[in-house]
Amino acid sequence: MAAYLADVLNLFFRWFHVIAGVAWIGASFYFVWLDLSLREPPExxxxxxIKGDLWSIHGGGFYEVAKYQLGPEEMPKTLHWFKWEAYTxxxxxxxxxxxIYYWGAEQYLIDSQKISLSQIQAIGLSLACLLGGMVVYEALVRSPLRYQPKVFGAVLFVLLAFSAWGFGELFSDRAAYLHVGALIGTIMAGNVMLGIMPAQRELVRAVTAGEQPNPLHAEFAKARSTHNxxxxxxxIFIMLSNHYPMTYGHEHAWLVLAVIGGLMAFVRHYFNLKHQDNHQPWILVAGFIGMIAVVFWLTPKPVAVDASAPVIPDExxxxxxxxxxxxxxxxxxTQAGFVAPPAGLVMETKAQVAAQKARMIPALQTNYMPLGNMTGMSEGERETLIQWLGQMP
Ligand code: HEC
Incomplete structure (x- = not known):
């Protein structure tokens, strides 16, 4: 029953998370596009x-959008804020x-071959790292470094790559990637709650009081929104990565993530330049070539079946x-916590195993399976099993 409940909650929150994420990221894309597409308004x-003017057509209607330098003379009756997308x-x-990772810590969070932690220790460590990471970002973004966007970006990149390495030392490979994602998500939600919202409240207060708003607040909010x-x-790559053991299960998983993450942020840069009519297609081409190189880099080594080695008996x-x-x-x-064969894979007969060996070999090579090494498989046993699967016709 508990296992079924965990599955149901997993499905419910995942579904909700994806919907909220679509709304948040959609709004982020839209507003960055909007801001960069504003053009000089008429006299x-x-x-x-008004400092920027924009016309668009969508769903059968014309839209006219105007961005004020600081604020309108009077507060409009209805003002839409965009915060619940982020918070939800x-x-x-x-x-x-x-x-998934706290309730099922033994299976998904802890890797006893790296550090053997109790469930409570692992959860405490995870929470401390997420909070600590956000504090470091907040300190950075409040420092003068924020006035140098390129340096800031580089420092943030190095810190996130370091976190990927660090999480990889502490937790299971899959949990390590997910934690980098959770840290980025926490930084982003923190940007909304601790930076953008207070700045906007201040803007609204100034406009309502008929005062001249301080442009520094608006600039700071804009910088945080651009980081997001x-x-x-x-x-988004990290959210999807947990289906692909070839990424997080790679022997240099943190470097793989750093390279892919860097390439993706770079590709985002292409679009942000393009919105300003600055076309730099070479960025897309470089991003594409980079991803092709990653594909080659991640290619699993074929199992070298040693012909001279004794054949491993099927038994x-x-x-x-x-x-x-x-x-x-x-x-x-029979494993507690499981109500159905995970990933739909049943391995009861030799025929079933033979049919699934193409998926079993990478799962074993990347140490993804047995999950959390709950069955205590030794390196020798792992090699023997890979060898046996490799020699199967
Ligand atoms: C403690 C339970 C457990 C044990 C033991 C276990 N698995 Fe799994 N296995 C899972 C779960 C859970 C999933 C689904 C994971 C996911 O959603 O990514 C899975 C998924 C898989 C997949 C699919 C991975 C993919 O996405 O391509 C393969 C292949 C696999 N297991 C092979 C094995 C092999 C081989 C063993 C024995 C050496 C093994 N498993 C032992 C729980 C287990």
């Missing part, structure tokens, strides 16, 4: 304090993290599968 609009995305993401924009593509291979895989990968798993 009469300038006189009203973070809250549902945190709920999902808790259901560059973080979106790497973040021995099936014995390893029975000991290390079948507690979960059977029609009715």
């Amino acid at each position: 009469w609009k300038k006189k009203k304090g 995305t973070w809250l549902t993401g945190f709920a999902l993290l808790s259901v 924009n560059y973080l979106t593509l790497p973040l 021995q291979g099936m014995m390893l599968v029975a000991t290390h895989c079948q507690s979960c990968h059977t029609a009715e798993p």
